[in-house]
Amino acid sequence: MPNRPITRKESEAWKFAKDAHKGQVRRFINQPYFDAHVKKVNEIVKRYTTDEDILCAAILHDVPEDCYDDYEVGLAMIENLFGSRVSKLVSELTSLKDEIDDVYDGNKGAYLADKMIHMSDDALIIKLSDRLQNISDAFTASERFRNKYFEETWTIVDDIERHRQFNRIHTILLNEIKAKLSNIGSIFRIKRFRDFNESYEYLPEIIRNVEQMLYQIRDFEFSTKVNLESQKDLVIEIKKDSQEFQVFYSGDIKDTLTEINEYLTLGEGLKLKEVILTRIPISSSSISFEQLIKGNIRLLDCILIYSI
Secondary structure, eight states: OOOOOOSHHHHHHHHHHHHHTTTOEETTTTEEHIIIIIHHHHHHHHTTOOOHHHHHHHHHTTHHHHHOSSHHHHHHHHHHHHOHHHHHHHHHHOOOHHHHHHTSTTOHHHHHHHHHHHSOHHHHHHHHHHHHHHHHHGGGSOHHHHHHHHHHHHHHHHHHHHHOOOOHHHHHHHHHHHHHHHHHHHHTTOOOHHHHHHTGGGHHHHHHHHHHHHHHHSOOOOEEEEEEOSSSEEEEEEESSSOOOOBOOOGGGGGGHHHHHHHOOOOTTOEEEEEEEESOOGGGGGOOHHHHHHSSOOOOEEEEEEEO
16 A cells, blocks of 8 residues: 555645655665655654654654755754654754764764664654665665665664663564664675674684695795775785785686685685785786696785675
8 A cells, every 4th residue: 555644744744845855866776765765764654653743754854954954944944834843853863964073983873873872762763764764775775885884784773772772663673674684684695794803713713724725735935914904804915025016906817716715715604705916927817826826927926805
């Protein structure tokens, strides 16, 4: 059944929000923002309450932040048209960029977690519905955005579960969010940074295995180091000597990733994503990894990047 307003006041809020969001497009799917996101948040909220003011706030939740240069003007307009309770709810749901930058050093996830810990129960119903709708759209987002939003959402969920109490509706929505996150993590093989930290103790063993394997394949002096380059990459750098050389990426080497994995097994959950070779002859664009390590190539300096 299509989502529609159920009271005259909510219908007026719909019209106001739709006009305010006119021309805005939902990222990644190129559909009107009001239809692709705002209505869907209102629909989720409507599963759990018919409170008129909460439903109005749900349909208006992004108006001050996204449709006004000065969010306070938008809140004043909402209060004038829909009353102080609706305006206060929307205010609780409005993110302030200056506060994110100045107080939270640009960490929007930490800002949102604090905001959700302290907001009213009614506002939290809308905010969790908003997050649920956003994480549902992560299936169509870019990999970079999806991975960032995935980690940010888990961090928010962890923080608010530790620091506030929930009512029945909050608990249902949180469970829906966690189920979506689990599906996304499984489908796109996203592993949480926390999971990697829990396996950090195994890195020395990984390094030893790499060194032993390389020594068996070809006798040369080298050193390895492991860096936490990002929240999802394990970086292993192998140098034949201590000199520094300019690193460049050879796209053709991607074809040899399967062969490399036959030589280097770093454990369950690690998937080789990229190889960067340094000091390789110009003719190396067609060279296989097997040729590289068993042939007459004098140099073997490379960086292996594993997704975890």
